[in-house]
Amino acid sequence: MNYITPFDDYPIHQAIEPITIPGPTDRNFYDRYFFNGMDPVNEYIFEIGIGLYPNRHVIDAHFSISYKGKQYSFHASQRLNQSRVPINIGPMCLSIDEPMNELTFSLKDPDNKLNCNLKFSANSVAHQEPRSLMMEGTRTIMNTIRFTQLGKWTGEISTEVRNTESSSNIWH
Numbered sequence: 001m002n003y004i005t006p007f008d009d010y011p012i013h014q015a016i017e018p019i020t021i022p023g024p025t026d027r028n029f030y031d032r033y034f035f036n037g038m039d040p041v042n043e044y045i046f047e048i049g050i051g052l053y054p055n056r057h058v059i060d061a062h063f064s065i066s067y068k069g070k071q072y073s074f075h076a077s078q079r080l081n082q083s084r085v086p087i088n089i090g091p092m093c094l095s096i097d098e099p100m101n102e103l104t105f106s107l108k109d110p111d112n113k114l115n116c117n118l119k120f121s122a123n124s125v126a127h128q129e130p131r132s133l134m135m136e137g138t139r140t141i142m143n144t145i146r147f148t149q150l151g152k153w154t155g156e157i158s159t160e161v162r163n164t165e166s167s168s169n170i171w172h
Contacts, residue, residue, distance in 0.1 A: 005083045020054065020082050027055045033094065035105070035120065037153040043068050046116075046157065048105055050087065050094060052080060061089040063107050063116065065157060072114045072159045074107055100126050100149070118155035125149070 007019040015023035022029050031052045038045040046065040053059070060077035076090030087094040091108045097119075106117045126149040134142040 003082055005085070007084070020084060022054045025055065029053070029055050037118070044157070050089065050092075052084075054080060059087075059089050061092045061094075063092065063105075063114065065114070065116075065159065067159060067161075074109055074114045113160040114158070116155065116157040118153050118157070120151050120153055122149050122151040124151070 003018045003020045005018065005020055013019065015021070017023070031054070033048070033050040035048040036045070037047075044065055044067040046063065048061070048063050050061040051059065057080050058077060059080045060075070062073060062075045064071060064073040074092070076092055078089060081088070091110060093104075093106050095104045097103055101122045103120045104118065105120070107115055109115050126147045128145065128147050132142060132144045132146075133140070
């Protein structure tokens with residue numbers, strides 16, 4: 001099986017394997033995206049999560065919005081595309097338009113109950129957060145590093161009850 005992707009053309013390897021093969025052999029190893037956005041004027045907050053679990057060959061995602069006290073959510077999971085791009089999970093798609101500056105997320109719900117087409121534009125540099133280490137005696141339970149970035153979301157979100165234009169400052 002060929003695990004080589006276009007990413008392997010870049011000198012970014014952290015292990016002797018192609019990029020698609022993670023260094024850690026822990027079956028629970030993951031890589032995640034987590035985004036938030038809010039618009040207090042239109043009374044909504046949304047959240048996007050995407051998780052890649054390469055040692056389990058799984059990718060999953062969700063989009064949730066709370067609008068005036070009611071929550072709408074869409075979840076999808078599937079086998080991980082070994083080339084990693086495009087990042088499609090069922091009817092959801094994430095594209096990195098310009099790394100660390102712009103990305104686009106869309107959801108095209110086949111039942112048309114929850115849809116969105118959102119663009120994130122950074123207005124700060126990405127900041128690495130301190131390492132998060134959780135131990136149980138000598139056993140490592142969690143060892144993670146993530147980054148935070150501020151920016152603005154623009155686009156459209158529609159639920160089965162309302163369409164809304166989005167333009168909100170958020171955390172990435």
